[in-house]
Amino acid sequence: MKKIISLFYRNLFLTNRLFAALTCSVVLFLLSFFFPWLGIIPTLAFWVLIILFLMDVLLLYRTANGVFAKRHAPERLSNSDNNDLGVYIENWYSFPISVGIIDEIPFQFQKRDIWFKTNLKPREKKLINYVLRPTRRGEYEFGDIRVYAKSPLGFIRRRYNFEQAETLPVYPSFLQMRKYELMAISNRLTDIGIKKIRRIGHSMEFEQVKNYVQGDDYRTINWKATARQGNLMVNSYTDEKSQHVYCIIDKSRAMKMPFEGLSLLDYAINASLVLSNVALLKEDKAGLITISEKLGVVIPAERRPAHLNKILEALYKEKTRYLETNMELLFAIVRKVIKQRSLVVFFTNYESLNALHRQLPFLKRIAKYHLLLVVFFENTELKKLSEQPAADVEGIYIKTIAEKFAYDKKLIVKELAKHGIQSILSTPQNLTINTINRYLEIKAKQKI
Structure with missing residues (x-):
């Protein structure tokens, strides 16, 4: 009682x-x-x-259970993306009610205003949708759902507590991966910013004879097939397949810097996942290596059906470490694991020429055996400072220092090019698009 x-x-x-x-x-x-x-x-x-x-x-x-509520959530959340969730609610009263709903979302979001208000007719059901955008990988714990019901008189509210504590993992951006996957399957990568690559020459792997369409290379016209069909026919060639593409992710302190809530490591992880998926769709083999002061994950390049999920699970567990990258260890692992000439995409970050010079001898040795593509980040905050007009002497100093750091980034690109190493200097937001662009360009020019 x-x-x-x-x-x-x-x-x-x-x-x-x-x-x-x-x-x-x-x-x-x-x-x-x-x-x-x-x-x-x-x-x-x-x-x-x-x-x-x-x-x-x-x-x-007078009704023991006048309201029913349940959370609708996916099995896992996608990092840096808008994830759709919902609260299903049903009115079991014989009169209309007004309800307020609190969904106890994980503390990582730092939100205490998840309050939904709605009106329900007798026996009416509703699904209230909302969006969450996580910025860190890991496990997120959801709490209970609390519903506050109010009758038409409106003098009191009765609270209903629905125990629905659950833990959802936040994986690297698989929603972004699926978006690029659909575009790659339908050859519509240009619709989302992937530029069209102009081919210089073509692969010698014959695919089919097809009707000529505007834009086809005149040199590929098949005159014998044209004479038989009465229409212009051209030979279609496909890119070389089963080439090895390795993503190497630097987990050192240089990748800890945050931009728009995400660390540089998370941007690199998301781009690696998308690049691996696109490479597999292009019938290449994708591999992964993570490195800091000690070796992380090593996944040899393969094309098995479950290979992408293996890469996803490995990337989910990666965290930033606080010591510098052991480049000598990285070179030893590359020589041991990667047996044939491959495209090696190294995601890292350099803030100065000195940081590059410490690693350059090992980068040159890797580039001797493989096609090395170094991907590092443009500091967007420093760029904003360098573009702002200076209002006083202190502003002039800040603007000058920001311009120096921005100029150092350009010098790093030139220094790498001088040693035959390709590079991408990208803002964190455009990292995925720029990386896929360069991969498609390398395949089109048959550089691997």
Whole structure:
């Protein structure tokens, strides 16, 4: 009995409407001292309020379970993407109600305003959708769903607690991967910013004879087939297949820097996942290596159906470390694991020429055996500072230093090119698009 009474008081909440009615009743009692003609009106008003209050309690509590709610969530969330979630709610009362819903989302989002309001007719069902954008990989713990129901009288709210604690993993951006996957399958990568690569020459792997369309190379016209068909026919060639593409991700402290809530490591992980998927769709073999002061994950290049999921699971667990990259160890692993000439995409970050010079001897040795593509980041915050006009002497100093760092980035590109190493200097937001662009360009020019 005590437990029932305790639950009753714990889940009963008074509304502003009740306090407003009590305030009016008190005012009437005060006025009755100055205006005796009010008589018993204040007393009647008070008892009417008490009766309505008890009726409201009876309406909400005579049904044991007047409301049902459940969270609709995917099995896993995609990092840096908008993930759709929802709360399904159903009114089991015989009268319309107004409800407020609190979904206890993980603390990582730092949001305390997830409050939804809606009205439900008798026996009505609704699905309330909302969006969450995580910025860190890992496990996110959701709490209970709390529903506050209010009858048409509106003097109290009854709280319903639905225990639905669950833990959802946040994986690298698989939603972005699927978007690029659909574009790659339909050859529509240009629709989302992937530029069209102009071919210089073509692969010698014959695919088919097809009708000529505007834009086809005249040199590929098949005159014998043209004579037989009476229409221009051309030979179609396909890119070379089963080439090895390795993504090497630097996990050192240089990749800890945050941009728009995501670390550089997360940007590199998302780009690696998309690049691996596109490479597999192009019938190449994708591999992965992660490195810091010690070796992380090594996944040899393959094309098996479950290979992409193996890469996804490996990337999900990676974290930034705080020491510099052991480049000597990286070179030893590359020589041991990668047996044939491959495209090696090294995701890292350099803030100065000195940082590059410490690693350059090992980069040159890797480039001797493989086609090395170094991908590093443009500091967008420093770029903004360098473009802002200086208002005082301190502003001039800041602008000059920012321009120096931006110029160092360009010198790093030139230094790498001087040693025959390709590079991409990209903003974090455009990293995926720029990396896929360069991969498609390398395949089109048959550089591997």
